[in-house]
Amino acid sequence: MSGGGGRRSAWRSGGPLLGLGATWLLFAASAGAPFLTWANHELMLLQTAVVGVAAVGATWIIVAGGIDLAVGSTIAVAGMVGALALRSGLSWPAAAAATTLAGSLVGFVIGALVTGALLRVLLAGGAALVAGWLAQTMGALSAGEAGAGGDLVRWVAVAAGVAAALVAWLASARLRWSLPLSPFIVTLGLWGALRGLAKGLGGNQPVYFPRNDDLAALMLPRTALLPIGVWVMIAVAAVAAFVLRRTVFGRHVQAFGQNREAARLSGIEVVGIERRVYAIGGLCAGVAGVLQLSYLSMGDPTTAQGYELKAIAAAVIGGASLAGGTGSILGTLLGALVMTVVDNGCTKLEFDNWVQDVATGAIIVGAVALDRLRQQRAAAR
Secondary structure, three states: OHHHHHHHHHHHHHHHHHHHHHHHHHHHHHHOHHHHOHHHHHHHHHHHHHHHHHHHHHHHHHHOOOOOOOHHHHHHHHHHHHHHHHHOOOOOOHHHHHHHHHHHHHHHHHHHHHHHHHHHHHHOOOHHHHHHHHHHHHHHHHHHOOOOOOHHHHHHHHHHHHHHHHHHHHHHHHHOOOOOOOHHHHHHHHHHHHHHHHHHHOOOOOEOOOOOHHHHHHHOOOOOOOOHHHHHHHHHHHHHHHHHHHOHHHHHHHHHHHOHHHHHHOOOOHHHHHHHHHHHHHHHHHHHHHHHHHHHOOEOOOOOOOHHHHHHHHHHHOOOOOOOOOOOHHHHHHHHHHHHHHHHHHHHOOOOHHHHHHHHHHHHHHHHHHHHHHHHHHHHO
16 A cells, blocks of 8 residues: 555656656757757746746645636736836835835735635625625725816715625625635636736736846846746745645645545634635735746736646646645646746747647646546545
């Protein structure tokens, strides 16, 4: 029994590495010298850094048995806020602090206070309360659009929003309305809402700011060492792997993902675990947003589209199970590298973008099929 478990563990750990090696050899043989240069490999590492950091957070969520479809939108919001902070003319190092905090902390706030709070409220059946919060927010936004001379409109809008929130709160508290929603539904809604917020922050336009050499250095190639952004990815992955494997909290997350009810009966605070895990995912997406801002040198509300699927695919290729309870941070980074190598190799071979899209889709389907095969074999044993 132990021998079989060891072989399964070895395959789960070594499989992503074998897949990466096979993919690299395929494009090395077909694309030749343009693919094999160190500059190209450095570029691939930089392209992996953004998706890799976001995929680390996605791995935590998948291990906990959840899903996050708002990763790309979170990255876009973090980048837009960071760009707005730099465009405001803050002096360095204040601008650096503002950018880093506005990027990573916005990601954390979205994860902890938005995603986490929504999960806690909606899973507990507070849909009416959330509707009230939404009405209040829309009232405030409408007030902001009133402009000069619109004081009456502004106050009426705010009052209407507050009144709607109060009514919804009373309804939830007194009538005990209950409409629990799954993390899939909540993050699917955030996928669209946060993307719209990113566009609204820039008025449907990119946000440009004066060039900042220190910020740009995060994602610039270096002659002697790896780019700083790659080291950031490695550091985030190392901390995440240690916490997941070597701490009580990490073991609780794995137990929660394997069997939620058993974890609850054993005394684990399941709602708190879920909220913290999504906060970790939001924080990783925020850090990825800072790296993306450095890479693009502007805030782009349309950036990182499809990154949520890439992050999920990287985790599954790396050995994470969509059923929850199992995942590897190292495997996730290898999975992210596999997808980057495929994209880069297709570019070097001068394939059209649609070919890359088809290849990415095939990888995602293959990763899910492999996960299902692993689940069936585990059930058979």
